Amino acid sequence: MTPQKRSHHRLKRAVAPYLYLSPSLLIIGLLMLLPMVTVIAYSFQNSAVLRRDPSFAGLKHYQAIFADPVFWASLWHTLYFTCMSVVFHMTIGMVFALMLNSDRINPTLRNILRVLYILPWLFTAVIIAVIWRLLLEPNGVVNSILMQMGIIGSKVEWFSSPETALHAVTFANIWAGYPLFMVSLLAGLQGIPKDFYEAADIDGAKAYQKLIFITIPQLMPIIISISLLDFIWTMQVFPLIWITTGGGPIYSTEVLSTYTYKLAFSSYNLSQASASAVVILLISLGLTLFYIRYQKAR
Amino acid sequence: MRKRHTPKDRLITVALHVALVAGLFFAAFPIYWMLSSSFKSNTEIFALPPTILPKAFTLEAYAAIVGDPVKLRFFFNSYFVAAAVTVLTVLIALLAAYGFSRFNFRGKGSLNTLIISTQTIPPITLLIPFFGLVVSYRIFDTYIALILTYLVFTLPYAILLMTGYLNTLPRDLDEAVAVDGGTSWTALWRVIVPISLPGIAATSVYTFLLCWNEFLFALTLTKSTSMRTVPIGIQLLMGQHAFEWNQMMAMSVLGSLPLLLIYLVAQRFFLAGMTAGSVK
Numbered sequence: 344m345t346p347q348k349r350s351h352h353r354l355k356r357a358v359a360p361y362l363y364l365s366p367s368l369l370i371i372g373l374l375m376l377l378p379m380v381t382v383i384a385y386s387f388q389n390s391a392v393l394r395r396d397p398s399f400a401g402l403k404h405y406q407a408i409f410a411d412p413v414f415w416a417s418l419w420h421t422l423y424f425t426c427m428s429v430v431f432h433m434t435i436g437m438v439f440a441l442m443l444n445s446d447r448i449n450p451t452l453r454n455i456l457r458v459l460y461i462l463p464w465l466f467t468a469v470i471i472a473v474i475w476r477l478l479l480e481p482n483g484v485v486n487s488i489l490m491q492m493g494i495i496g497s498k499v500e501w502f503s504s505p506e507t508a509l510h511a512v513t514f515a516n517i518w519a520g521y522p523l524f525m526v527s528l529l530a531g532l533q534g535i536p537k538d539f540y541e542a543a544d545i546d547g548a549k550a551y552q553k554l555i556f557i558t559i560p561q562l563m564p565i566i567i568s569i570s571l572l573d574f575i576w577t578m579q580v581f582p583l584i585w586i587t588t589g590g591g592p593i594y595s596t597e598v599l600s601t602y603t604y605k606l607a608f609s610s611y612n613l614s615q616a617s618a619s620a621v622v623i624l625l626i627s628l629g630l631t632l633f634y635i636r637y638q639k640a641r
Numbered sequence: 642m643r644k645r646h647t648p649k650d651r652l653i654t655v656a657l658h659v660a661l662v663a664g665l666f667f668a669a670f671p672i673y674w675m676l677s678s679s680f681k682s683n684t685e686i687f688a689l690p691p692t693i694l695p696k697a698f699t700l701e702a703y704a705a706i707v708g709d710p711v712k713l714r715f716f717f718n719s720y721f722v723a724a725a726v727t728v729l730t731v732l733i734a735l736l737a738a739y740g741f742s743r744f745n746f747r748g749k750g751s752l753n754t755l756i757i758s759t760q761t762i763p764p765i766t767l768l769i770p771f772f773g774l775v776v777s778y779r780i781f782d783t784y785i786a787l788i789l790t791y792l793v794f795t796l797p798y799a800i801l802l803m804t805g806y807l808n809t810l811p812r813d814l815d816e817a818v819a820v821d822g823g824t825s826w827t828a829l830w831r832v833i834v835p836i837s838l839p840g841i842a843a844t845s846v847y848t849f850l851l852c853w854n855e856f857l858f859a860l861t862l863t864k865s866t867s868m869r870t871v872p873i874g875i876q877l878l879m880g881q882h883a884f885e886w887n888q889m890m891a892m893s894v895l896g897s898l899p900l901l902l903i904y905l906v907a908q909r910f911f912l913a914g915m916t917a918g919s920v921k
Contacts (some may be wrong), residue, residue, distance in 0.1 A: 359825050365739030366733045367796060374793040375759055378770035385769060391772040440662055447654045451781065456661060460668045465900045467854040469872040469891040473879065474675045477886055484674060486692045528914060579763045582856035586876060600765045603905040606863060607769055617769050624766040635754060
């Protein structure tokens with residue numbers, strides 16, 4: 344190669360990666376970063392989106408939200424919904440993964456059950472919502488089974504009484520989300536070296552001791568990173584709650600996403616909705632930074 | 642060696658199998674109930690005591706869905722949008738992944754962190770500015786609005802997935818093309834793409850699922866019945882015919898078919914797509 348050709352080649356190598364990345368960066372920049380800036384701007388404007396020349400509102404919309412008891416109720420419901428979901432996703436996922444990984448069951452049965460235990464994962468949130476509405480109808484099958492077993496005395500309106508609605512949507516979400524943990528933990532269990540357990544056997548360790556001192560510590564990185572992701576995603580859940588209860592009755596299942604959606608598209612208060620959306624964004628960003636730091640530290 | 646077949650040991654095995662059956666009931670009963678209800682009449686769904694198997698097996702609910710052009714349109718829209726987004730996402734993500742995997746350049750690390758962090762941006766945060774944009778560019782209630790917005794959510798994860806896959810391929814392959822005087826572009830299409838089909842499959846599956854499941858944007862950025870997707874269609878059905886539970890279940894079964902089929906046919910790609918971001 345002549346020196347000229349070589350420098351031409353080098354220039355090409357230097358520009359090429361940016362060219363390959365440009366479509367992605369263009370889309371992420373224009374349709375993700377720019378809208379994020381826009382929503383922050385909206386939250387400081389009066390009549391955002393609706394007016395062409397909105398006036399500056401300062402912190403008015405944030406003050407309005409923080410003064411709204413429904414916002415605080417939504418925050419609390421989101422926290423309850425999310426924490427319960429993550430804890431039970433993890434517990435059920437772990438129990439199922441340990442059961443499937445046991446050498447006491449025959450391999451064919453294991454494979455069949457593995458497919459069946461993943462089932463809830465294969466259904467869209469809307470469909471999950473519709474299924475649970477049918478199951479938990481006052482005249483539905485769950486009430487009829489529970490009454491036959493004598494657990495409840497009369498029909499419970501799971502989704503339409505304020506005492507039970509939040510628990511009911513949380514339960515439906517727990518059912519829908521454990522397979523992510525199960526699949527990841529199952530993969531993790533298969534990656535634990537067998538000699539760890541053999542060494543423990545020689546020392547005469549009991550099954551629960553092996554669980555506490557080998558299995559759980561070995562799975563810890565997976566447990567932490569999936570819990571963080573699950574927390575971030577569960578916090579954002581919208582369709583399941585929207586379809587089962589719509590945030591009601593009397594705000595008893597209102598979460599941050601339904602609260603924001605209603606502000607924007609039922610009351611058309613897009614400025615205040617933007618302020619609420621920014622609050623959600625900040626919470627998510629905080630958790631995301633934590634997640635990225637954790638991933639990098641590993 | 643552990644001792645087997647002691648009475649205590651046998652008891653543990655039995656207890657484990659009881660727990661497995663309980664787990665199976667928990668995981669599968671709701672889905673079984675959906676399936677069996679879709680073959681029942683509306684009166685039988687709420688029969689007391691509940692009938693586990695449909696007593697009078699009927700396909701009337703399915704006939705009502707398949708015979709209604711409005712509902713078929715929901716399915717067409719869902720397939721069309723999901724397919725379009727999948728093709729675009731795979732193409733664009735492939736290019737970006739190739740850049741990340743085969744080149745060293747300034748800002749690589751921070752761009753990578755940016756892409757990882759965009760995965761967790763709450764959809765509800767972007768919804769309001771998207772609504773503003775879509776209305777001001779007059780693409781409200783069109784396929785373009787849905788395709789563009791879905792692309793933003795599928796792209797980051799797809800890039801990570803594809804980059805991860807390309808990193809597993811040996812570099813000698815594309816360097817051989819460079820030695821022969823070929824450009825990186827030729828190397829990509831002649832060498833990399835043909836052996837990246839498993840990675841492309843996993844990315845496609847993931848993207849398709851995300852689009853098929855999407856609810857919030859379809860709800861807000863479309864309005865006319867002819868533009869609605871399956872999830873919104875199910876919600877509409879619930880609003881209009883609140884008591885046609887068998888039709889809702891039939892539509893849910895039909896709406897779950899693509900995911901179930903992908904899972905059964907391509908389980909490996911499905912699991913790779915669903916867990917790649919979280920197990921790394």
